[in-house]
Amino acid sequence: MYRDPVESLEPLHHRPAAIRTLRVGMIGIGTVGSGTFRVLARNRADIAARAGRSIELVIVAARNLQRAAGILGEGVALTADAMQVATHPDVDVVVEVAGGTGPAREWVLAAIAHGKHVVTANKALLAVHGAEIFAAAREKGVIVAYEGAVAVSIPIIKALREGLAANRIEWVAGIINGTTNFILSKMRDEGLDFAAALAQAQALGYAEADPTFDIEGIDAAHKLTLLAANAFGMPLRFADAQVEGITALQGVDVACAEQLGYRIKLLGVARRQAAGVELRVQPVLVPATHLMAQVNGSMNAVMVKSDAAGLTMYYGAGAGSEQTASAVIADLVDVARLDGVHAARHVPHLGVHAHATNALAVVPRAAVHTSHYLRVPVHAVGQIQAVAACLAERKVPVRQVALAAERPGAGPQVLVLTGPVEQGALDLAVHALQARAEVAGAVATLRVESLEG
Template sequence: MYRDPVESLESLHSRPALNRTLRVGMIGIGTVGSGTFRVLVRNQADIAARAGRAIELVIVAARNLARAAGIVGEGVALTADPMQVAAHPDVDVVVEVAGGTGPARDWVLAAIAHGKHVVTANKALLAVHGAEIFAAARKQGVAVAYEGAVAVSIPIVKALREGLAANRIEWVAGIINGTSNFILSKMRDEGLDFAAALAQAQALGYAEADPSFDIEGIDAAHKLSLLAANAFGMPLRFADVQVEGITALQELDVACAEQLGYRIKLLGVARRQASGVELRVQPALVPATHLMAQVNGSMNAVMVKSDAAGLTMYYGAGAGSEQTASAVIADLVDVARLDGVNAAQHVPHLGVHEHATNALAVLPRAAVHTSHYLRVPVRAVSQIQAVTACLAEQKVPVRQVALAAERPGIGPQVLVLTGPVAQGTLDLSVHALQARSEVAGVVATLCVELLEG
């Protein structure tokens, strides 16, 4: 007899729970932790139906116990000692949302040692200590899930591990830091310089008082290392990511990119090449008509190129309490469904790859081939030919040359878009340009990413 393969949520609710309640201990009850508790309580029936059993928070570790009590109310035990959560006999899974890389490592390893599954939204922890944590989890036969650590509300880890499981991934590229994307959007839309756009981001709560991790590209590099590990089955290689932030980006280059038909985005790019993998975070020009160029404000997006599915794109909020909670609870639902099967196959864990020794090499910066944008200040408009002649001498392919629109107080600027060229060759050509008498200032360079199929 035919049966509709799509069951309604109501029919799921009518099923009896498959197992006892999944008991959760949480370390940290700040922005993400409080959002996780709210969503767990508000949507508990739907979550239980999808998980096959109830999910209940039983204990929370917090620095401010009075504040924590005001959030979780009665019925949830409180402690100031995270190790009590990690070792608690009535906890099945530990949710670590306190942040940091030092104490958090110890708490997570302790939880694993006590046979607990772990869910975390802490990308810095995994980028720095992930190899050790995943190896410990594999030895203990528990899962480490981290969807909320990569792209907040976007289920990109699940997409790579499950939705695209049949595919060979060729590249992954993403806008994976909401703070930097907000700043770049303001620089383009309102003509602000970097400092003014950053100040606005801080005033609105999009940037921390110390925004270094965001604007220097470090946060995006943490996330990119996790994306690459899942895309290519390679160990975490955060230390090998080439990282350039947006602090040196000038409003002039944002305007010139717009003139040429491009927008500047801070991109994380992981691309498989014959000789290795590119891992880089840097501001780059993207065609203004491309979907990635339409990702504005604090939103995130990740694009994946794979052999069978082709181009796929995933879009969603890049920050937020309940947005991150959505990913954390999705991981809890995955853990709830384990029921004795191999954890590494059913939870966003790196599985067999975390201890790989035959991993793809990470390409050095000089060997990466991309197209480039150059802005060359010259002493006179007539000197545009001197710029193109110098690039030709350096064997740099030139696709387009233009003069920047005139701006008060700024001399003539030659704008160049190159074809694909090794970064090492491009660096030498910029050095040669800088030595020319016709060049009146510092040559600005940015990568160009077409993100084509």
């Protein structure tokens, strides 16, 4: 496949010597792999023109060889042994789209050891084993590219590395998991509880049979780890991220947020502070008028605050076969352009000046400083002032107090929006509030993100 070089528009006597085709081996021919094959075949000439050379898929490793042959047709070699692709002498770059963190680590490290560049869409692999993989790549002078691992169709890694290269990044915040965003959209739009919204997401194919990585925030934390590394030049700190999913989120809080002029989104936030970097994933309240609040269904969006460019926002599909293929092939184009040049000119593995900022620590949960939403069940409507007074006693700034709209079968609920306060101080205040006689049930708390400059 892809044997014909793209014709140059230059006169013949000005043409340089032919540049060798970039030969690609791919591990996996599932959703992402098949999409990558289709897009490479369909847009072969445009891709080659942009890369400056042809890109040819020469071998693919697949579990089901018969199925793979039906997708690929003739012209691409097939093997059931992924390691054969990783070490093949005729392969310049290995595309790993099989997923997982066990065998994938061995394949990628073997490819690097054999001097091959790597393109992967495997965020879990990089979040868990990235330090080892990037160190090996630096040692061998090869590229590890992973645009498809974060926010899929949104070129956010390139934006941080290239478009915003002149900037000091202050924070990155994003809706970076399409499954949870779909569930939250259904909870708001149709008044569903979490379980019903999840069941609908599974029926429509937005959620896996085992959705744990999505709904517990783990997938978003994998992606946030990579965003933070590129934004701040810090090591991969997945193990230190504060991760909270949406499984405990109640429909009443989605409705109460709407009443107060907010929407709830599962947000990944990496924010530079004097003491280090906040690295957290959790459901938060976002002003309903904010652009981030308008990101619905399975779509993703990432916002970046930097010193020179200011606020920038990137929006696109967070999943999909050809959407992910778009990012994978963009990385292949980068490899095609840079293969053979001095290693110092390679696309940086984790952003710029990583050596200067490695000391950045992850800010502990108790020290994170944000505004908060509280929902406090009380025995009587008149006890609203007691709630506010208890918080004031604990030095929690109260910005707004209101009664929740009446709900069938539910008692009165006091809604509170606080000013910025450290999480540790708020936890102590909520503990004291929970012990008050006026409080009739568990106090619900969520952070509030303004996402302002």
